[in-house]
Amino acid sequence: MCGSDAENVHRAVERVARESYGRLVAYLSAQTHDLAGAEDALSEALLKALTAWPRDGMPQNPEAWLLTTARRSLIDFFRHQKVMSHSEPEILRMTPASTEAKLETNYPDERLKLLFVCAHPAIDPAMHTPLMLQTVLGLDAVRIAAAFLVSPKTMGQRLVRAKTKIRDAGIRFEVPEHRQLPQRLNAVLEAIYAAFGIGWDDMAGADQRGRGLAEEAIWLARVLLQLMPNEPEVQGLLALMLHCEARRPARRDQAGRRYVPLSEQDAKLWSLSLIEEAESHLAEAAKQTQPGRFQLEAAIQSVHAERARTGRIEWAAIARFYEQLNRMSPTIGGQIGYAAALAEANGAEAGLKVLDTIDPSSISTYQPYWAVRAHLLQSLAKHPEAGQAYDRAIGMAEDPAVKEFLLQKK
Amino acid sequence: MQFAMLIYESSENFAVRKGDGDDPYTGAWRIYHKALAESGAYVAGDPLEVPETATTIRIRDGKRSVQDGPIADTKEQLGGFTILEVPSLDAALEWAARCPAAAYGAVEVRPLAPRMKQKILD
Numbered sequence: 001m002c003g004s005d006a007e008n009v010h011r012a013v014e015r016v017a018r019e020s021y022g023r024l025v026a027y028l029s030a031q032t033h034d035l036a037g038a039e040d041a042l043s044e045a046l047l048k049a050l051t052a053w054p055r056d057g058m059p060q061n062p063e064a065w066l067l068t069t070a071r072r073s074l075i076d077f078f079r080h081q082k083v084m085s086h087s088e089p090e091i092l093r094m095t096p097a098s099t100e101a102k103l104e105t106n107y108p109d110e111r112l113k114l115l116f117v118c119a120h121p122a123i124d125p126a127m128h129t130p131l132m133l134q135t136v137l138g139l140d141a142v143r144i145a146a147a148f149l150v151s152p153k154t155m156g157q158r159l160v161r162a163k164t165k166i167r168d169a170g171i172r173f174e175v176p177e178h179r180q181l182p183q184r185l186n187a188v189l190e191a192i193y194a195a196f197g198i199g200w201d202d203m204a205g206a207d208q209r210g211r212g213l214a215e216e217a218i219w220l221a222r223v224l225l226q227l228m229p230n231e232p233e234v235q236g237l238l239a240l241m242l243h244c245e246a247r248r249p250a251r252r253d254q255a256g257r258r259y260v261p262l263s264e265q266d267a268k269l270w271s272l273s274l275i276e277e278a279e280s281h282l283a284e285a286a287k288q289t290q291p292g293r294f295q296l297e298a299a300i301q302s303v304h305a306e307r308a309r310t311g312r313i314e315w316a317a318i319a320r321f322y323e324q325l326n327r328m329s330p331t332i333g334g335q336i337g338y339a340a341a342l343a344e345a346n347g348a349e350a351g352l353k354v355l356d357t358i359d360p361s362s363i364s365t366y367q368p369y370w371a372v373r374a375h376l377l378q379s380l381a382k383h384p385e386a387g388q389a390y391d392r393a394i395g396m397a398e399d400p401a402v403k404e405f406l407l408q409k410k
Numbered sequence: 411m412q413f414a415m416l417i418y419e420s421s422e423n424f425a426v427r428k429g430d431g432d433d434p435y436t437g438a439w440r441i442y443h444k445a446l447a448e449s450g451a452y453v454a455g456d457p458l459e460v461p462e463t464a465t466t467i468r469i470r471d472g473k474r475s476v477q478d479g480p481i482a483d484t485k486e487q488l489g490g491f492t493i494l495e496v497p498s499l500d501a502a503l504e505w506a507a508r509c510p511a512a513a514y515g516a517v518e519v520r521p522l523a524p525r526m527k528q529k530i531l532d
Binding site: 120121122168169170171172174176180 | 411413497498499500502503520521
């Protein structure tokens with residue numbers, strides 16, 4: 001076998017792994033509840049593929065091949081344990097060749113259940129996102145650890161602990177009942193958005209780890225939308241992330257060093273196709289007339305995107321959306337967004353008034369508050385106070401490009 | 411699947427129990443227990459006497475060490491337990507949320523470990 005064949009097979013395995021990983025893990029674990037076991041069985045199957053496929057040729061249905069192989073190693077594992085005689089999961093009992101063939105060309109997609117398991121309220125919220133990234137997308141602990149700024153060993157241990165809890169605590173692989181759905185779905189959306197947020201913030205660094213994570217988050221939202229096509233908040237989240245993603249090329253100056261705030265970005269650098277896609281999801285969501293946090297945040301981004309067409313920002317509309325957002329799900333970030341928009345629409349005094357209503361204890365270490373406050377004070381020519389606010393904003397900024405931007409403003 | 415609900419209460423909660431049972435605390439437990447039993451989820455359970463009645467024992471270096479009181483002197487103490495038979499953790503958490511102690515103390519939910527039990531019985 002020549003080298004390029006090996007490479008082709010390697011790429012084919014990678015592609016199948018990428019496309020099918022979450023579906024296979026979800027299906028293999030839905031009945032055993034054993035995520036670690038399912039992942040191990042799948043890794044083993046992927047390893048076997050690397051030797052078997054070049055030797056025997058690519059199977060007609062690579063995904064089915066992986067499922068069969070992974071399932072066999074799971075069966076071996078359970079037989080080895082000798083404890084499952086009466087409670088052996090159904091997935092493992094269906095072994096006759098005929099059922100197998102039928103099942104493995106058309107096996108159920110259990111990823112939605114898996115997403116709900118990863119964001120289950122009994123699991124530490126800090127682990128929701130890492131669990132999704134690993135079990136649904138197949139990211140390894142090293143990469144997840146880098147994004148979450150912890151050591152790979154620590155992240156590995158936390159993931160193992162979370163999976164053990166899922167296996168042993170009696171968490172069912174199921175879509176929550178109607179009554180609980182909004183809250184449980186919100187946890188799934190939050191976890192996906194958290195992955196995007198990490199990707200977003202980290203785009204400062206020279207490494208590309210952040211960028212990758214933002215793309216993974218969009219991928220997760222697409223999977224979720226495919227599984228829940230009628231949930232307006234899923235559409236809203238995807239629209240929100242696509243709007244942000246559309247502006248990635250415009251967020252830094254040409255040297256890539258200085259942060260460019262949204263309202264000063266060159267709209268010609270925005271991706272029109274991503275904006276268009278975001279808009280279509282938002283319009284689809286609006287048909288359901290069930291506004292929610294993510295739809296409102298997407299709507300705010302949509303107003304900003306309008307500038308590409310109209311050349312101006314409708315700050316009053318943005319302020320109204322923030323008002324609605326803050327009524328529905330009040331956060332410090334939302335209040336600051338409202339203050340900034342109101343300042344643009346009605347003058348800096350109006351914005352400052354809103355900032356002054358925020359509880360001082362909640363903003364003492366919240367960088368965006370000080371950045372907006374500094375900006376508003378400066379535009380009112382309140383110099384000593386503006387300088388002090390800038391100092392606090394600069395001191396708390398993590399991103400060197402943001403620091404640079406604030407220093408120049410000051 | 412069977413779960414234990416472990417009920418944790420503060421000394422103020424324990425103090426309420428001294429009455430004749432005609433109080434909101436006992437009333438809430440009465441209604442809760444009735445609903446639980448009627449649903450078929452109730453397997454077993456009992457309230458425990460106050461933590462001051464506890465005696466903790468350890469054998470160290472072959473010698474018996476007896477401590478007056480519970481294992482740890484925490485603000486909330488184990489006040490009782492209930493064993494549930496329900497399909498999932500979510501169902502157990504539903505019952506735990508309805509439990510009177512969830513509102514004034516805390517309720518810990520844990521699955522029983524039937525496999526460990528089997529090993530002991532083997």
